[in-house]
Amino acid sequence: MPSVFSSFSSESIDLERAQQRLTLLRWGMLGLCTVLLLLALAYPIRFAEIPILQALLTLALINAILPRLARRSVAPLWLIRFGLFADVVALSEILAFSGGAANPLASLYLPPVLFAALLSPGLFSWALSALALVVYGALFVWHLPWPLADADAAYAFHAHQLGMWFTFALSALLMTGFISWLARQLADRERELAVARESQLRDEQLVGLGMQAAMAAHALSTPLNTLTLLADEWDELKPAGLPPDELALVKSQLRVCRDALTRLKSHAQTGTVAVRLFSAMTERLAGWRALRPDVTLSWQPSNCQDPWVELDSAFWPALFNLINNAAEAGGGQVGVGAHFRAGVLCVDIVNREGCLTEAQLRAAGLGQLQSAKPAGLGLGVMLSHATLARLGGSLTLDNRLSGGVHARITLPLKALRT
Structure with missing residues (x-):
């Protein structure tokens, strides 16, 4: 079973925040050591106060310099x-003047060695570990006597046991707290990477769709021009068996196809323009009504003042993708409402029939949905979701209790002063 520590690496950890956290921990340890030193001075314990105080002050100075x-x-x-x-x-110097390896504080070698292995794996962690081992071994030989060496044996043993418990508890708290913080940071980084991978996958799908659209436009332009010329010739020749109204229908449908290709080319490059928000939406929805007379569209804009905003033209295809989906799934009735508050546009699109499964709601915007429409590819929601996310907005889908689906667009917009 792989160890949890194998998930940590210097690339997956915010080293700047880790350094700040270590600085705070070091200040806490220095404060605790100062309290212990003052408590020891209150008892008739003989130890070298000056060298120990010098070690603590030196470590405090280093800790103050690191942020600079x-x-x-x-x-x-x-x-x-x-x-x-x-x-x-610093710990080695303190131990050398207070009993050496017999001092229970020797267990505090573990936290810095562990932190080095987590934050700087490789040569430095091995070098620091070797240094701790060598110095710890040397403290068995070179050290000043344990301060309680001349005290009652039972009292000295009890004090040593208490010190061992204290250093174990302190080491456990230090390591648990720091490793837990690293684990939370790693989990946050993994979530960010998962979101980035999903976004990259969606962008790759969109790029593929864009390439296919460009290829389709190129492939269709020549046949459409050919058919348009043939329709014009048929109109002049008036061939028998072809009613004039049917020929007019053919020509009108060809114009629709040519206009669609023209719009595809003109919308290939998007940009931000200043518009009166609700007036622009009313105008666009009126044009959509003319193209879809079979659908009853209920449009309810906000009753507040119509603001001037900067709006990316990529918003309109995303909006009408959702309206077309609602029209085809909602039995010919669609409701659209909008309001603009605190720099955020909210658009609600409601159809009163049908519903989405739990799987479709979970997958909405992350990939192709299984479309129930005869010619549906299930790409509309994904395209709208990706476009709105690129613009800084969001899309949510919910089933209505009374039936149908509610789609909500949330998009931050820059309001302009009039």
Whole structure:
């Protein structure tokens, strides 16, 4: 079974935040050591106060300098390494003047060694681990006597046991807290990567659709021109058996196809324009009504003042994709409402028939939906979702309790002063 620690790497961790967290932990440890030093002075315990105080002050000075070096663009990884090295050296100096390896504080070698393995795996972590091992071994030989060496044996043993418990608890709290923070950070990074992968997949699908659309436009333009010329010739020749109204219908349908290709080319490049929001929506929806006389469209704009906003033209295809879906799924009745508050446009599109399955609601916008329409490809919602996400907005779909589907567009827009 792979270890949880194998998930950590210096690339997946915000080293700057880790350095800040280590700085705070170091200040906490220095404060705790100061309290212990003051408590020891209150008892008749003989130890070298001056060297120990010097070690604590040196570590405090280093900890105060590290943020200044960070502001001077020193790499966070080097600051982490320098701080952990200073921790080991300062702890070694404290132990050397307070009993050496017999001091229960020796267990505090573990946190910096573990933090080095998590934050700087490789040569430095091995070097720091080796340094801790060598110095810990040397403390068995070179050290000042344990401060309680001349005290009652039972009292000294009890104090040593209490110190062992204290250092174990402190090490456990340090390591658990820091590793838990790293695990949460890694989980957040994994979620960000998952969202980025989904976005990349969607963008790749959109690029593929754009290429196919361009190829289709190129492939259809020549046959349409040919058919248009033939229709014009038939109109002049008046061939027998072809009623004039049917010929007019053929020509009108060819014009529709040519206009669609023209719009495809003109909308290939999008841009932001200043518009009166609800007036522009009313005008566009009126044009849509003319193209879809078979659908009853109920349009309810906000009753507040019509604002001037900067609106990307890519918004309109995303909007009408959803309206077309609602019209084809809603039995010929569609309701559209909109309001603009605090710089955010909200558009509600409602059809009163049909519903989406739970699987379709979960997949909405993330991939192709299984379309129930005879010629439906299930791409409309995905395209609208991707376009709105690119513009900084969002799309949500919900089933209505009374039947039908409710689609809500939320899009932040820059309001212009009139």
